[in-house]
Every structure is written in structure tokens, then in C-alpha cells.
Amino acid sequence: MAIRAKNVTLTLGSDAAPVEILRGVDLDVPHGSSVALLGPSGSGKSSLMAVLAGLERASGGSVEVDGLELTNLDEDALARARRGRIGIVLQAFHLLPTMTARENVAVPMELAGVDNPFEKASAELEAVGLGLRITHYPGQLSGGEQQRVAIARAMAAEPKIIFADEPTGNLDGATGYAIIELLFERRKALGATLLIITHDPELAQRCDRVIAMQDGQVVPA
Helix, strand or coil: CCEEEEEEEEEEECCCCEEEEEEEEEEEECCCCEEEEECCCCCCHHHHHHHHCCCCCCCEEEEEECCEECCCCCHHHHHHHHCCCEEEEECCCCCCCCCCHHHHHHHHHHHCCCCCHHHHHHHHHHHCCCCCCCCCCHHHCCHHHHHHHHHHHHHCCCCCEEEEECCCCCCCHHHHHHHHHHHHHHHHHHCCEEEEECCCHHHHCCCCEEEEEECCEEECC
16 A cells, blocks of 8 residues: 555644544555545645645554554654655645745755756656746746646655645636646656545546545545
8 A cells, every 4th residue: 555544643732622633534545546535624634644744743543655654753754754755736836936946846856865856857847848947936937837846846756655735726727727637647657646635526536536534534425
């Protein structure tokens, strides 16, 4: 399994006023598959993704990603675990405004010790249709172009698992459709596993499997 979660819980807040975010989530995602996570705001979708991606530590249960148990890893170990395994695309592009498109894609790889990061960044930006925009800064790019940079950043290190949280949430309909086409295209080229959070049932049906969440639990879709 690319992802295996067993009885995962997440409780935030103080001991005096705990807030249960995830309440016993079980989830198996096979390698190479695509999964859509559906549910209303506040259902726990983004929190579950954060736990599965190693961005948030579960309060209980176990999380295994690409054969590696994440549950007891510290922050540094989680960061190392994400490298080469996990790519993340978010609704907010999170590009550094003082870096060019190529630098935004290359610098995370450079910090992770990936060989030839700038060459790989240029190739991935070409693959997402931005070959002529690699020296442009985020402020010089449209919203759709910025999300393409974010996708290139997530894909450039050839991760085995891609997490996408409402990747079209800040885009208009036509641009969002193009971004989804690109996301599925690049995921197929890499042979990667995709877990995508969305409110859009039509987008969800493009995936191999649809999982619904409600009140921090997985429910029948």
C-alpha cells in the first residue's frame, strides 16, 4: 500500500478543552491509484491529508506511507521522510515572491540534496507548459501559471505520492479545469499515487475511488 492508516485520531486544543479533529480513521490506498476525498468544510479532510503527508503528527493510531511508519518520527525525521516520497499541491500557491519560477521549483530540491536541481526544475516547468516563463517572478504570473509552478515544484523530485488539497480553489472554472488536466497528466507520467481533496463531485469521479468524510470519520460515499 502507498498509504495505510489505522485508527488515526487527531486531537487539538488544551487538555481542559480538547477538540477531536479525526476520530478513528482507517484508510488503505494502493500504489499508483487515485483517490478523491470528499466532505464538507470542517469534516477533517485537510487534517487527514496533513497527517498522511507528515505535516501533522497523529494523536493516536498508525500512519504508514510508502512502507515507512510515520507515527513516532520527530519533525526532522518527518521532513526527511517526505523527500522523494511526497509532493504537495495546495489551494494557496505558497510561492516565494522574491524567487523566479525556476528558483521556486529548484531551491527545495537543492536544500534536500537532489542532484541537478535547476536542470530538473527547468525540465518540469517545460512539462507544465511554462518553458518560456521560468525566469518570471510569481507577481508576473497569472493564478493559473502560479499553480502550474506549484505543481512543477511538487512533481520535480518525482515523488511516489502526491497530495492535492483543493488545487483549483483559487482559480476560475476554465483555468481550474486546465490545472486538473495537468495534475492528472503529470501524475500519470510519474506513475504516482494521487490523493486529492475536493468539494467537486465531478472531479472526484475522475479518480479510481471516492472516500467521503463527515465529523472526522470516513463514511459511505
